[in-house]
Amino acid sequence: MGNIMRGESANDKINTDSSLKALEDDMVLVLKDYPSPDISEPIYRMGEKLRLIAQEAYWWRVRSVQTQKENYIPNSHVAKVYHGWLFEGVERQKAEELLNLPGNRVGSFLVRESARERGLYSLSVKHRSVKHYRILRLDNSWYYISPRLTFQCLEDMINHYCDSADGICCVLTSPCLSGTTPPLDAAPVAPPVVMRRNFDWKKIDSKQLVNTESCNDNVVSYGVRNSIAAYLSLSGNQDPANMRAANRKKKSKSVYGFPESGNGNIDYEDI
Template sequence: MGNVLRPASLETEQACLESTKKEADNTTLVVLRDYPPPDVSEPIYRVGEKLQVLSEEGSWWKVISAVTGNENYIPSNHVAKVYHNWLFEGIVRPKAEELLQLPSNRVGSFMIRNSQTDRGQYSLSVKHRAVKHYRINRLPNNWYYISPRLTFQCLEDLVSHYSETADGLCCVLTSPCLSHNSNLNLTNQPPPVLMCRNRFTWDNVDRSELIKEDAVGNWENDDSLLSFGVRNSIASYLSLSGGQEDKSNKSSRKKKSKSMYGFPMSAENNMIPTEEGYCEE
């Protein structure tokens, strides 16, 4: 949650940053451009693909793809480190837009990246109708804010807050960029079992068979798709209804209820200004 401005020690801020980047044992990378390039050969890793680091060997990473399971080497200048799934290291603004606009991302997908204009500062990039960018400012007490009325001790708190409410952003933060692109597909899994079932239609149901006294007993060994409980319920209902069928109920059952969706009123006065007017190289 957000907080009013209050003093915070440098040690607290440093501990918060260390917590943000303390994933050395499980380093995640994101591919910034296809490798090898398509004009050289068929790419092993493609832009936006998530990788898990196996080892670092000079300017090369030995990695395994979290998407395909391919294990190989990739140059360090083709990837960027990702912390907590949403803090992308060394991503420039155009590359952030490219990654967020990949099909695997939905509205509200986001990333936090280093600001290129202000050293030590961050920017929040969010996918909406277009990709929106918000400057994350840092106060003298080492707290963060997008809107001056709401400050956060660390980036995790900021992300947590805007994941619950837009509070001036273009939309609520829904999921980290490329988070749906990181499930390992195991190639040695057995094929799924296909279940073949008989086609069932109510037109083939004989009402006299449903309501006769010994019907339930005879159904126990039947090959029908209806379970014992369902059959028993149908038989009870038909016996009570006396066989009278109201055709008008058929048409009424076909009517679908309409759902009403309320749309929020315009909140232009409460919107946080974006970085659209501030350029990054």
């Protein structure tokens, strides 16, 4: 994968845990559903992580990280992933599809190696839309996006942009699809339904609404008492002026980080 890693790194910030290092070389990511939904129900879906068991020419034997089931998949449907964020042979359009999958957030990213020429890389970052930055190299093999910032290896570059946007669209937050994905067949769990006996409001004794001594299971007395207590607690502890000031402060905050002006030297072209 080129000159991307030094023998040792002082800053192990992104996916450099020793337990992960041992698994880097056999991780692949599904690039498109297999088989196609037009043919049958897919065995593997785009974005799913697989462990590479064996490479057999066109067909690779893989094991699902999610289900632990083994099967074969064409190598054209997967991409090798190194260090959690370096994707081999992923094109610009496919990078956008992956970063727009559920589970990614603003700042999710991947570094992709050109499918046409080894050693050429681009950084793709999810922002308001997916942004792409060409990663260039000096004669001494150091990497840079902006000529004023050069790095000896890609890992140093990623760690830097995890600390500061420094000219790109936003700070890098997490590698693409690094979060835990729920099982494909898992359905949302509905909250438990508590059944209460029916009652007629006209038959309710008004004394029950303010009853503070009853300990029986009376839904009206219990519910109303707790609602009134919560309201009084909130209204008694909050000063209206302070609440308005706090709301103005929240509205003034921005979710996105924008690049500083004067960064025209960053190359946005794709490879």
